[in-house]
Amino acid sequence: EAQLVESGGGLVQPGGSLRLSCAASGFTFSSYSIYWVRQGPGKGLEWVSYISSGSGVIYYADSVKGRFTISRDNAKNSVYLQMNSLRVEDTAVYYCVSLLVGRYYFEHWGQGTLVTVSS
């Protein structure tokens, strides 16, 4: 069974940093692009970062550009999101989501990890 498991969320003060991890299993991870999609309290879904299967293409939403860094290690079936200079408005559940180029839909979702930015 395909699975994505996020970790690394928690409570952090404004201006602080967190590193989220996402571990994949049950599918050919190295063939899939990965998105980090977040959902603020009571809000809709918002993609924040994208990394292609071979790490050659990376995108960031304007709201996080310059503060977040996405990376992946296909040997470890893992993707990471380094979040710096965190703001209160970054408070959200962060989902790791897979997408196969050519299908262009979100195929596998993690259970999410909660990031709370508060003093």
Next chain:
Amino acid sequence: SYVLTQPPSVSVAPGKTATITCGGNNIGSKSVHWYQQKSGQAPVMVINFDSDRPSGIPERFSGSNSGNTATLTISGVEAGDEADYYCQVWDSSSDHVFLGTGTKVTVL
């Protein structure tokens, strides 16, 4: 940027039909995917490529896409269909995914 507009909420009585729209400029030229998100859970895809149902999704869920509007239809609504629903497209010109604003379906 490509904007996908959904009604914030739809209310429907059990056994009736719920219709959720997703508006976008010439969305009929793109493939639309729909996700259901129940409270406290990760989203689950209920329709892909406008009208295809993934394995395990009831036939009550159907989709269509034409012109500037894509539609998700839930026939014979059940209490368990109460959830938020999101549409999603991929835009080839920008190579970006776009998500709709979300619709909360309430079963009366």
